[in-house]
Every structure is written in C-alpha cells, then in structure tokens.
Amino acid sequence: MSHVKNRPLSPEQLDAFGAELDAIQQTALQDVGDVDARYIRRVLKTVRYSEVIGRALLYFSFFPPAWILGTLVLGISKILDNMELGHNVMHGQYDFMNDPALNGKTFEWDIAGTSDNWRQSHNYLHHTYTNIKGMDADIGYGLLRLFPEQRWRPFYLLQPIWAFLLAVLFQWGVAIQELELGKVFSGRKSKAVIKKELEPVLKKARYQLLKDYVFFPLLGGPMFFAVLSGNLTANLMRNLWTYMIIFCGHFTADAEVFPKSIMEKEGRGHWYLRQLRGSSNLRGGKIFHILSGNLSHQIEHHLFPTVPARRYAELSVKVQEVCKKYGQNYNSGSLPSQFGQVLYRIFRHALPSKPSSAVPAMGV
Amino acid sequence: MSLQTSKQSFSKRALASLIGPDGYDFWAREFGTTAAWQRCFARVLCVERNGCNSLSIHLRPNKNFAGFQAGQHINVTAEIEGRRLTRSYSLSNTANSAMNLEITVRHDPQGKMSGHLHTAIKVGSVLEISQAFGGMSLPSGPECENPALLLAAGSGISPLMGLLRQRCETKTCPPTTLLYWDYDDAHFCFKDELNQLCANNPQLHVHRLTTRSAAQADGRISEEQIKQLHGDCRDTMVYACGGSDFVEAARALLSTQARDFTAEAFTPPATTANSEVQQQIAIQLNRSGRTITVSNQESLLDALEAQGIAVESGCRMGICNTCSCQKLQGSTTNQFSGEQNNATNSSIRLCISRANGPLQLDL
Numbered sequence: 001m002s003h004v005k006n007r008p009l010s011p012e013q014l015d016a017f018g019a020e021l022d023a024i025q026q027t028a029l030q031d032v033g034d035v036d037a038r039y040i041r042r043v044l045k046t047v048r049y050s051e052v053i054g055r056a057l058l059y060f061s062f063f064p065p066a067w068i069l070g071t072l073v074l075g076i077s078k079i080l081d082n083m084e085l086g087h088n089v090m091h092g093q094y095d096f097m098n099d100p101a102l103n104g105k106t107f108e109w110d111i112a113g114t115s116d117n118w119r120q121s122h123n124y125l126h127h128t129y130t131n132i133k134g135m136d137a138d139i140g141y142g143l144l145r146l147f148p149e150q151r152w153r154p155f156y157l158l159q160p161i162w163a164f165l166l167a168v169l170f171q172w173g174v175a176i177q178e179l180e181l182g183k184v185f186s187g188r189k190s191k192a193v194i195k196k197e198l199e200p201v202l203k204k205a206r207y208q209l210l211k212d213y214v215f216f217p218l219l220g221g222p223m224f225f226a227v228l229s230g231n232l233t234a235n236l237m238r239n240l241w242t243y244m245i246i247f248c249g250h251f252t253a254d255a256e257v258f259p260k261s262i263m264e265k266e267g268r269g270h271w272y273l274r275q276l277r278g279s280s281n282l283r284g285g286k287i288f289h290i291l292s293g294n295l296s297h298q299i300e301h302h303l304f305p306t307v308p309a310r311r312y313a314e315l316s317v318k319v320q321e322v323c324k325k326y327g328q329n330y331n332s333g334s335l336p337s338q339f340g341q342v343l344y345r346i347f348r349h350a351l352p353s354k355p356s357s358a359v360p361a362m363g364v
Numbered sequence: 365m366s367l368q369t370s371k372q373s374f375s376k377r378a379l380a381s382l383i384g385p386d387g388y389d390f391w392a393r394e395f396g397t398t399a400a401w402q403r404c405f406a407r408v409l410c411v412e413r414n415g416c417n418s419l420s421i422h423l424r425p426n427k428n429f430a431g432f433q434a435g436q437h438i439n440v441t442a443e444i445e446g447r448r449l450t451r452s453y454s455l456s457n458t459a460n461s462a463m464n465l466e467i468t469v470r471h472d473p474q475g476k477m478s479g480h481l482h483t484a485i486k487v488g489s490v491l492e493i494s495q496a497f498g499g500m501s502l503p504s505g506p507e508c509e510n511p512a513l514l515l516a517a518g519s520g521i522s523p524l525m526g527l528l529r530q531r532c533e534t535k536t537c538p539p540t541t542l543l544y545w546d547y548d549d550a551h552f553c554f555k556d557e558l559n560q561l562c563a564n565n566p567q568l569h570v571h572r573l574t575t576r577s578a579a580q581a582d583g584r585i586s587e588e589q590i591k592q593l594h595g596d597c598r599d600t601m602v603y604a605c606g607g608s609d610f611v612e613a614a615r616a617l618l619s620t621q622a623r624d625f626t627a628e629a630f631t632p633p634a635t636t637a638n639s640e641v642q643q644q645i646a647i648q649l650n651r652s653g654r655t656i657t658v659s660n661q662e663s664l665l666d667a668l669e670a671q672g673i674a675v676e677s678g679c680r681m682g683i684c685n686t687c688s689c690q691k692l693q694g695s696t697t698n699q700f701s702g703e704q705n706n707a708t709n710s711s712i713r714l715c716i717s718r719a720n721g722p723l724q725l726d727l
Contacts, residue, residue: 029701030703033446034445034447035446037443037446037447044390048387048391092685092713095688096710096711097446097448098450098711099448100403101386101389103711104685104711105688105689119685119686123686124678124686127679127684128678128679128681128683207381211382215381216382271681305683305684306682306685
C-alpha cells in the first residue's frame with residue numbers, strides 16, 4: 001500500500017518540509033494581482049455568456065442540433081460556475097480584489113446547496129480535517145464506505161447502487177450533507193434544530209427547481225419540454241463531472257484516511273503532510289484543468305487553498321520537487337486510472353475489509 | 365437568494381429572480397449602463413483640470429444614489445492593478461445640482477487612487493461610489509443666515525467649496541469668510557470661481573494664505589490671524605477641514621468661543637505599530653456600533669472572542685476563510701506572512717491578522 005512509498009520523517013525534517021511549502025505559498029501569494037483578477041473576470045464572463053447562449057439555443061430545440069448544442073453549452077457553463085468560479089471564489093482566492101461580486105463570503109452559485117452550508121462543510125470541515133475519519137464528512141458523504149478503516153455494515157453491500165445514485169444526484173447530496181439527516185433519524189438531532197436548518201436549504205432548492213424546471217421552460221412556450229429536458233441534462237452533466245473529479249481527489253488507491261488521534265500536537269509540517277497524503281491529482285490538458293476548477297491539482301489545492309487555483313499547475317512543479325526531496329509520494333495519474341481506483345474502492349469496500357496492519361497509518 | 369424587495373420595480377425583481385442580483389449587475393455593465401441592483405455606480409461626465417495640480421471630476425450616479433447635502437463626502441472605488449481601492453472624496457458642489465456630483469482630487473505622487481484618477485479616468489468611465497455620508501452641512505431654516513467662518517487647509521477646500529456655493533445660491537450671501545491655506549500660490553484651487561463669487565457677493569471674504577511660499581509665507585493658523593481676518597467668532601458657525609494637525613489646531617483655537625464648531629480631518633495616516641511593543645488599540649465595530657480595545661499582540665479573532673464577541677470562525681489558521689471580514693479602515697499585519705494591509709475596505713482573515721493601529725471593521 002501507500003505507506004511504503006513514503007519515507008518516515010523526523011520532527012526536524014517535518015518542520016523543514018512545512019517551511020519549504022510555506023515558502024512556496026508565500027511566493028505565490030506575493031505575486032497575486034491583476035493577472036489573476038483578469039483571469040477570474042474572464043471566467044465569470046464565460047460563465048454568464050455561455051449560460052445565456054446555452055439557454056437561448058434551447059429555445060430553438062425544434063431544430064434538434066440546437067437542443068444538443070444548447071444542452072452542452074449550458075452544461076459546460078454550469079460546470080465552470082461550480083468549479084473554476086464558485087468553488088475557488090468561495091475559498092477566498094479572489095478576496096484580494098475586494099470585489100463584492102467575487103467575495104468568498106457572499107458569493108452564491110447556481111447549485112442546489114446553499115453557499116453558506118458549503119462554506120462550513122467544505123471550506124472549514126473538509127479542508128481542516130481532510131480525510132480524518134469522523135471529522136471530514138466528505139469521506140463517503142455519510143453514504144459510502146471507501147476505506148477499510150470505516151466500520152462495515154450490511155447497508156454497504158449495495159453501495160455500488162448508492163454510489164451511482166449519489167453521482168447522478170450529486171448536487172442534491174451536497175445540498176443535504178450539512179443537515180446530517182442520519183442524526184435526525186437516529187434521534188441525535190432535535191426536530192427544532194433540523195427545522196431551522198432546513199429553512200435556507202429548502203428556499204435555495206425551491207429557487208433552483210423553479211428556475212430550471214418552471215421559469216425558463218415557461219419562457220420557451222411550446223418548447224417547454226425541450227427546455228426542461230435540456231436543463232435536466234445539463235444539471236446531470238455537471239453532477240457526474242463534479243462527482244468524478246471530487247472522488248478522484250481523495251479516494252484513489254494511495255489516498256490515506258487518518259484517525260482522530262492524528263490531530264494531537266499536529267504541527268504545520270504534519271498538517272501539510274496529511275493534506276498531501278489524503279489528496280490525489282489528475283493529469284490532463286489546460287481545458288481539462290479549467291473545467292475541473294483546477295481540482296485536478298487537488299494536492300496543491302489542499303496545501304494552498306487560498307492561492308488562486310490558476311496557479312496550481314506552476315506550483316505543482318515546485319511541490320513535486322519538495323516531495324521528491326523528502327521522499328513523499330506525489331499521487332498523480334490520468335483520469336481513467338484514478339477513477340478506476342475509485343470504482344475499485346467502491347466495489348471492494350462494499351464487502352468487509354481490514355486495514356493493512358503492517359505499517360502504522362502515518363509513518364512519522 | 366436574499367433579494368431586497370422593497371422599492372424595486374416588478375420587472376427588475378422578476379429579472380433578478382431569474383438571473384440573480386449579481387447577474388443583473390453584470391449584464392447592466394455589459395450593456396454599458398450604470399444601472400445596478402443595489403450598488404451605486406457613476407459615470408464620469410467631465411473632467412476639469414484646475415491648474416492647481418488637481419482635477420474636478422463630475423459624476424452622474426445611477427438611480428440607487430439617494431442624494432446628498434453640500435459638505436458631505438462619498439467613497440469612490442476604482443480597480444487598480446486588479447485590486448479595488450476605496451478612498452473618500454468630498455463633494456464640492458451643492459445638492460441643487462441634482463444628479464451631478466463633483467469631486468476634486470489633488471494629485472498625490474504617492475497616492476495610488478489619485479494617480480489613477482488623474483491618468484486613467486476619462487469622460488464615460490464608470491466608478492463605483494457609496495451613498496453620501498458625513499455631518500458637515502449647513503443648518504436649515506433661519507440659522508443659515510448666521511455668519512460663517514470656513515477654514516480650509518489644502519484639499520480641505522472641497523467640502524467647504526460646497527458650503528460656500530450653497531451660501532451664495534441664496535439671494536444675498538450671508539456674512540461669510542473663507543480662510544484657505546496651502547503651500548504656495550500655485551496650489552490654490554477654484555481661483556476664478558472664488559474671485560467671481562467675491563465680486564458678486566459683498567459679504568463674502570476670501571483670504572488665501574500660504575505656508576511654504578518662497579516669496580512670503582503667511583504661516584499656519586493662529587489666533588491673531590483669525591482675529592485680523594475675520595474678527596470675533598462668538599456668533600459665527602465655524603467649519604474646518606484639512607489634515608488632522610490643522611483641524612486639531614483650529615479646534616483648540618475656536619471650539620469654545622464659536623457658536624458652532626464643525627470639523628473634519630482627512631483620514632489620518634495608518635500608524636505602523638512596532639510589533640515588539642505591546643499596545644492597546646481601539647477597534648470600531650461598525651455594524652454593532654461598539655468600540656473595543658484590543659492588544660496588538662494577539663490575533664483579532666482571539667481578541668474579539670476574549671471580549672465576548674462571537675465571530676464566525678473555522679480553522680483558525682488562515683485556510684478556511686470563514687472568519688474573513690471587511691476591514692473598512694486602518695492597518696493590519698498578516699501574522700503568517702508579516703505583510704501589512706493598509707487599504708481601506710479590504711477583506712482580512714481575522715484569525716491571522718493583528719491590528720497595527722485603530723481599525724474599523726464591518727462587524
């Protein structure tokens with residue numbers, strides 16, 4: 001397994017490792033400026049224009065190629081809005097611009113989940129407690145068993161089905177993730193609390209449903225069903241795409257999961273090491289990176305979540321050098337290879353499995 | 365989506381519910397208008413070079429701008445090198461000029477914003493502005509007939525020019541004296557207009573005083589000078605505007621004897637605290653209206669929490685952005701990088717920032 005690929009580090013080496021990564025981040029942040037501002041403006045522009053073009057094309061669906069093209073353009077617009085724009089803006093990567101339209105705290109995206117919930121579950125919990133069992137709800141999204149360290153239950157026997165449903169409905173899965181409905185069913189969360197939490201979630205969900213499945217289709221008049229099905233397909237495209245990119249980021253063969261005890265006395269270097277070992281990258285071309293919101297550079301994103309994502313590609317060269325120097329595995333592969341490993345995990349850990357006991361979880 | 369529903373037309377609301385307020389603003393700008401859902405944008409109508417190293421910029425705000433009174437100021441925001449900067453400028457025209465705002469900007473070689481406004485702003489450019497604010501305005505009713513003494517230092521002339529123009533708009537200008545200090549003759553603004561106003565209004569007296577003139581310096585503000593040029597101040601409403609030293613000097617001389625004393629200083633330069641020395645610093649929380657004192661040695665997040673102020677926070681190490689908030693004014697240091705942030709209206713993460721001097725936060 002992965003552990004043999006990583007050299008154990010002494011406390012001094014860990015400090016030095018952390019310091020080198022800090023320096024990489026500092027250099028990048030000092031250089032942030034108008035190039036990044038112009039870039040994200042261009043992304044925003046592309047999202048807005050492609051949305052209008054996609055939606056407009058759907059109104060000409062009596063000509064079938066217009067439906068196909070419209071759906072494709074709208075789907076790409078939604079993917080860009082979700083990944084390169086929304087995800088990265090909400091990390092505060094573009095807060096330096098002081099633009100209220102691109103402010104991490106107030107940005108709202110075209111997705112079922114509320115930005116506020118996502119800022120809590122993703123920016124805070126997932127990025128602070130990456131791959132720590134019991135802390136990071138992104139491990140299997142409360143639905144899947146992806147690591148042998150997770151306790152097996154008969155429910156997981158059918159998890160290929162659950163995984164498929166999660167992929168198809170991914171934005172809705174993320175939308176209710178923060179509600180922790182499991183706790184409500186098991187009685188660990190009161191009705192009053194869930195009622196209060198549901199309010200903004202339902203409001204956003206209603207808005208999203210009305211927009212894509214009532215308002216815009218109605219504007220199409222006789223094209224109602226063509227517009228509706230185009231919107232549905234575009235949303236499905238985005239769900240499958242984001243699911244795939246996000247699962248490849250943390251659940252490949254070499255990705256590690258950690259026990260809560262790892263946080264005791266966790267220093268900066270150790271925190272970096274955990275981010276590195278819990279994440280995995282995807283290789284691809286420039287357009288692939290942009291459409292994945294540069295989460296194809298999941299490692300760099302987890303090491304430097306507040307650095308504008310367009311810089312991850314150039315940072316990855318430096319990060320790989322540091323990894324090589326300290327004998328750490330830099331988990332990277334093609335999309336088919338990495339996603340194949342994810343699928344293997346989904347199928348393999350549907351059945352009972354045991355963690356390999358040969359090496360301690362974190363060889364420090 | 366939190367859409368503000370009051371005072372918005374139905375069509376605007378319908379459009380915004382489909383494309384969102386940000387989408388509304390985006391497309392309004394793409395179509396070249398200054399319209400916006402809530403924010404105020406203004407188009408540059410004309411730019412006048414005043415020959416005193418300063419520009420007068422006339423702006424037409426969009427419909428979201430709620431109007432102003434002479435003597436108030438607005439925040440002007442422009443994007444410079446990818447970052448939006450905000451600076452306050454006084455309005456130098458009167459409210460009668462309806463939807464026309466005039467700001468006067470002196471070129472400061474070190475100032476990013478004034479440099480930008482001097483070089484990059486042209487007729488047709490669009491700037492974002494705030495609503496007007498500030499309490500330096502003339503009284504209404506019979507009180508406006510009281511004699512007034514206006515004390516301007518340097519750019520402090522801008523809001524006082526608004527007050528002066530307003531007084532001259534009435535049929536006969538009530539007794540008014542303007543004392544206007546600047547480095548030397550070349551720096552005085554509004555020369556022709558002030559001469560013209562004096563010619564038309566016998567009760568208006570304008571004195572220009574130089575502080576660094578090679579030919580003859582009149583010196584800084586003093587009691588004798590005011591006595592000599594204006595006389596007794598007992599019945600006078602005094603308005604002073606300039607740098608903080610100037611305003612404090614004027615206040616010491618006149619605030620007890622004048623009928624009214626209203627003063628405004630430019631934002632003082634950010635004090636850069638030596639981080640080795642423990643200091644207590646005042647933090648103004650604008651939204652809650654509170655002012656608290658914190659140490660410059662601890663992070664703002666720790667300091668706020670220690671005072672019982674609950675702030676949304678997450679990782680406490682600068683990665684998750686949960687605690688980010690707008691710093692409206694003042695200087696902070698990023699504890700992680702040691703970098704200083706002196707910009708008005710910029711986003712900071714409270715968990716890794718500490719105060720260098722007095723701060724205003726949007727909390």
